[in-house]
Amino acid sequence: MSQKLFVSAQEVAEKAGVSRSAVSRTFTSGASVSPKTRQKVLDAAEVLGYHVNHLARGLMRNESGIVCLIVSDIGTPYRSAMTRALTQQLQNSGKVAMLINTDRSDDSVDLALRQAIRYRADASIILSGLPDKSITDLCLKNGQRLVLINRDDDSEGPLKINLDDEDAAARIATAFVRAGCRKLAFANSQAGTPSLMARERGFVAAAKALGLDVIVERFGHTGYESGRVVAQQLLTRKERPDAVFCATDLLACGFMDAARHQFSMSIPDQICVAGFDDIEQASWSSYQLTTFAQPVDMIARETVSWLAGDTVQPESQSVCLHADLVWRTSIRGG
Amino acid sequence: MSQKLFVSAQEVAEKAGVSRSAVSRTFTSGASVSPKTRQKVLDAAEVLGYHVNHLARGLMRNESGIVCLIVSDIGTPYRSAMTRALTQQLQNSGKVAMLINTDRSDDSVDLALRQAIRYRADASIILSGLPDKSITDLCLKNGQRLVLINRDDDSEGPLKINLDDEDAAARIATAFVRAGCRKLAFANSQAGTPSLMARERGFVAAAKALGLDVIVERFGHTGYESGRVVAQQLLTRKERPDAVFCATDLLACGFMDAARHQFSMSIPDQICVAGFDDIEQASWSSYQLTTFAQPVDMIARETVSWLAGDTVQPESQSVCLHADLVWRTSIRGG
DNA sequence: TTGTATGCGTTATCAG
DNA sequence: CTGATAACGCATACAA
Numbered sequence: 001m002s003q004k005l006f007v008s009a010q011e012v013a014e015k016a017g018v019s020r021s022a023v024s025r026t027f028t029s030g031a032s033v034s035p036k037t038r039q040k041v042l043d044a045a046e047v048l049g050y051h052v053n054h055l056a057r058g059l060m061r062n063e064s065g066i067v068c069l070i071v072s073d074i075g076t077p078y079r080s081a082m083t084r085a086l087t088q089q090l091q092n093s094g095k096v097a098m099l100i101n102t103d104r105s106d107d108s109v110d111l112a113l114r115q116a117i118r119y120r121a122d123a124s125i126i127l128s129g130l131p132d133k134s135i136t137d138l139c140l141k142n143g144q145r146l147v148l149i150n151r152d153d154d155s156e157g158p159l160k161i162n163l164d165d166e167d168a169a170a171r172i173a174t175a176f177v178r179a180g181c182r183k184l185a186f187a188n189s190q191a192g193t194p195s196l197m198a199r200e201r202g203f204v205a206a207a208k209a210l211g212l213d214v215i216v217e218r219f220g221h222t223g224y225e226s227g228r229v230v231a232q233q234l235l236t237r238k239e240r241p242d243a244v245f246c247a248t249d250l251l252a253c254g255f256m257d258a259a260r261h262q263f264s265m266s267i268p269d270q271i272c273v274a275g276f277d278d279i280e281q282a283s284w285s286s287y288q289l290t291t292f293a294q295p296v297d298m299i300a301r302e303t304v305s306w307l308a309g310d311t312v313q314p315e316s317q318s319v320c321l322h323a324d325l326v327w328r329t330s331i332r333g334g
Numbered sequence: 335m336s337q338k339l340f341v342s343a344q345e346v347a348e349k350a351g352v353s354r355s356a357v358s359r360t361f362t363s364g365a366s367v368s369p370k371t372r373q374k375v376l377d378a379a380e381v382l383g384y385h386v387n388h389l390a391r392g393l394m395r396n397e398s399g400i401v402c403l404i405v406s407d408i409g410t411p412y413r414s415a416m417t418r419a420l421t422q423q424l425q426n427s428g429k430v431a432m433l434i435n436t437d438r439s440d441d442s443v444d445l446a447l448r449q450a451i452r453y454r455a456d457a458s459i460i461l462s463g464l465p466d467k468s469i470t471d472l473c474l475k476n477g478q479r480l481v482l483i484n485r486d487d488d489s490e491g492p493l494k495i496n497l498d499d500e501d502a503a504a505r506i507a508t509a510f511v512r513a514g515c516r517k518l519a520f521a522n523s524q525a526g527t528p529s530l531m532a533r534e535r536g537f538v539a540a541a542k543a544l545g546l547d548v549i550v551e552r553f554g555h556t557g558y559e560s561g562r563v564v565a566q567q568l569l570t571r572k573e574r575p576d577a578v579f580c581a582t583d584l585l586a587c588g589f590m591d592a593a594r595h596q597f598s599m600s601i602p603d604q605i606c607v608a609g610f611d612d613i614e615q616a617s618w619s620s621y622q623l624t625t626f627a628q629p630v631d632m633i634a635r636e637t638v639s640w641l642a643g644d645t646v647q648p649e650s651q652s653v654c655l656h657a658d659l660v661w662r663t664s665i666r667g668g
Numbered sequence: 669t670t671g672t673a674t675g676c677g678t679t680a681t682c683a684g
Numbered sequence: 685c686t687g688a689t690a691a692c693g694c695a696t697a698c699a700a
């Protein structure tokens with residue numbers, strides 16, 4: 001068991017016959033080293049297997065290069081797609097992602113942020129839950145940047161990225177009516193997260209404007225099984241709806257499966273269905289779900305470029321992205 | 335813009351009227367501090383918003399608390415489930431996960447390991463690809479522990495966790511035959527990863543032992559679309575197979591969808607299908623796929639407990655877990 | 669361009 | 685139990 005641990009810049013310096021600062025400069029971009037010295041250092045480093053210690057570097061620079069990703073239900077299609085996009089683009093910009101898995105409580109988000117502070121993360125990106133103001137203030141005061149994705153918070157300081165959920169909901173209401181639907185329903189979970197509630201609100205309001213009522217049904221957390229339960233609730237009513245907007249694709253998949261296999265209904269002939277997120281499964285031929293696409297890559301790009309900018313721009317701290325409607329065959333017409 | 339950054343133990347010490355060592359001891363488990371001092375420190379820390387700097391602590395202790403997760407295709411159901419389990423259990427044991435997203439090249443795995451070294455990760459867990467021996471040696475020499483999951487490597491040093499892929503394949507071959515199938519096929523991707531090939535090998539061998547041939551078809555990378563393509567290849571043959579074992583559930587989903595919607599076949603009446611991984615979608619009522627469960631939680635538990643043990647046990651460096659057969663309705667009988 | 673000296677926030681060692 | 689001091693590995697201001 002080798003107790004002698006990692007190679008240090010000191011050792012490289014000795015091997016290369018230069019000072020330790022020369023080594024440091026070689027690995028610091030934008031420092032002035034003569035090509036000759038540089039090469040000597042590089043050779044010695046290669047032989048010794050030297051790698052800059054980012055822990056020590058972060059200590060000096062007050063910049064760890066670490067970005068914390070705070071996310072719950074990471075096994076879920078949308079969340080994992082978002083995680084993929086973020087980690088990818090963070091890496092491309094020279095950062096590294098620290099992933100913290102939370103349960104659905106806000107408490108666990110606070111804990112995660114504390115962890116982010118301990119590792120002196122340059123930034124934290126929150127995909128789930130909403131932390132306490134005291135802790136976010138602490139982060140901001142410590143110079144840690146904060147990004148809230150689909151959290152719809154109005155606090156100052158963090159970058160807030162949201163979608164036009166309400167507008168999207170209105171568009172789908174119109175599409176339903178155009179398809180000849182008159183008995184609208186909304187399938188939601190009981191999670192009550194901002195974006196989910198915005199979709200519900202927008203859908204109900206748009207329907208009202210079109211002179212229609214909406215049956216709203218909520219159940220459990222936001223997953224496939226809940227979609228099945230909500231289908232149970234909606235399709236055993238005296239008057240079945242002829243169109244249902246599901247708050248997420250996962251709910252929609254559960255709903256469609258129950259509608260077809262349990263109630264022998266035909267989609268879109270007897271009932272039209274729409275979802276939100278455009279997870280991979282939405283495009284599978286068993287679903288062919290009309291849905292709104294989460295612009296995950298664009299969200300990631302916005303996030304990373306904001307993090308890269310070292311000047312704080314108070315005006316661009318809130319960005320609202322457009323959710324494109326992806327038309328498939330779960331709604332009649334098109 | 336607050337340039338004054340994080341609170342240091344020094345400041346806490348001054349506020350509490352004690353030495354910085356007292357502060358350090360308060361936050362070091364197993365150190366001896368009087369309850370009185372301890373409380374003074376805790377109060378001061380709370381007021382000032384102090385958090386131990388893990389970068390500095392890691393520097394001192396030669397133990398960063400960071401574990402690197404190296405994984406490709408993280409948006410995929412199986413991979414994200416594995417990631418969830420690992421991050422969860424790492425957190426529970428006081429570690430924190432650094433997530434590095436690789437593409438499918440071994441080069442990018444090497445790069446990821448370099449990053450792990452730079453951050454002085456205590457360990458790296460490799461879920462995808464296979465790194466060069468020189469770089470893994472470097473990791474091991476530096477005291478970094480390595481875990482290879484489903485990689486089937488024979489190198490000394492890393493913990494290797496694998497499933498009984500070949501045996502599982504044999505079991506499913508038997509199940510097919512018992513269901514009356516005689517024309518067996520195996521659907522694979524061209525990824526050629528060890529576990530995928532082991533399943534193929536085991537299936538072909540078991541079929542041979544039962545006196546049957548297997549049509550093997552491979553295409554693209556391991557995803558839904560490839561499953562569709564392989565279905566195309568298998569179901570346009572003069573003699574269609576009556577049973578197909580797909581190397582992963584994602585392939586199986588694609589295969590089933592194509593078989594049903596494009597070739598109007600009935601499952602399991604006309605063709606029996608099995609998969610591997612037991613991703614969430616396998617249980618959806620559109621698929622009801624008979625498959626083998628990846629014991630993700632057990633894999634994570636094995637990994638974390640091995641990482642927690644500081645004594646190197648040469649004998650337990652390779653563990654083979656059992657993949658349970660989850661019986662659903664994509665195979666006749668049962 | 670190069671080397672020297674200093675400090676970053678911790679923890680470990682040792683004397684009290 | 686407590687406080688002073690020396691590392692840890694690196695980057696940088698400064699002098700050469």
